[in-house]
Structures are given as C-alpha cells and as structure tokens.
Amino acid sequence: MNNYEFGEEMKGRTKAFAVRIIKFYNQLPKTDEARVLGRQVLRSGTSVAANYRAACRAKSQADFISKMGTVVEEADESLLWLELFEDSEIIPAGKLNELNKKRKNHCASSPDR
Numbered sequence: 001m002n003n004y005e006f007g008e009e010m011k012g013r014t015k016a017f018a019v020r021i022i023k024f025y026n027q028l029p030k031t032d033e034a035r036v037l038g039r040q041v042l043r044s045g046t047s048v049a050a051n052y053r054a055a056c057r058a059k060s061q062a063d064f065i066s067k068m069g070t071v072v073e074e075a076d077e078s079l080l081w082l083e084l085f086e087d088s089e090i091i092p093a094g095k096l097n098e099l100n101k102k103r104k105n106h107c108a109s110s111p112d113r
C-alpha cells in the first residue's frame with residue numbers, strides 16, 4: 001500500500017469513527033452527566049477526522065507531524081470520554097462494544113504491539 005492509498009484509507013476510517021460517535025451521541029440517555037460527557041466525546045471524536053484531513057493538507061513534514069499530534073491527542077481524549085461512560089456506568093459496557101471493537105482491532109494490528 002502506498003502513502004496515497006494509506007491516506008485515503010485513514011480518511012475513510014476516521015470519518016467512519018466520527019459517524020459512529022455521532023450515532024452513539026444520539027443514543028445517550030437524557031441525563032446531565034450523559035449530556036456533558038456526550039458533548040465532549042462528540043467534539044473530540046468528530047475532530048479526529050477533521051484534523052486528519054487537515055494533516056493531509058500539510059505544507060511540510062514538520063507541519064504534518066504537528067497536525068498528526070493533534071489527531072492523536074483528540075483520539076486519546078475520545079478514548080478517555082468513552083472509558084468514563086463505561087467506568088461510571090452511564091452506559092452499559094455492551095453498548096460500547098462497537099466503538100471498542102474497532103479500537104481493539106486497530107490496536108491489535110499495530111506493528112509495535
């Protein structure tokens with residue numbers, strides 16, 4: 001797979017993640033806690049895709065690295081919010097399976113793991 005193909009695949013994957021986050025947000029209970037955490041995960045989860053696309057338009061290697069750092073930060077922040085939903089039992093663990101399955105599959109396929 002060349003760099004262009006990889007970039008296009010990642011655009012699709014990050015967009016699909018954003019769509020899953022939006023659907024997750026729409027299914028949240030109407031409690032104060034769920035609304036606060038929900039807005040946070042909605043913001044960070046959709047930001048992953050937007051920032052990845054911005055990284056693809058980087059003007060230099062240093063700009064690309066900087067922008068990818070933002071992508072990683074937003075993805076990690078999204079993970080925190082999802083963990084808080086589960087750990088605080090706002091959402092049953094089974095409801096997070098689709099999001100977690102994608103994350104675990106990605107982590108399992110990482111070359112450094």
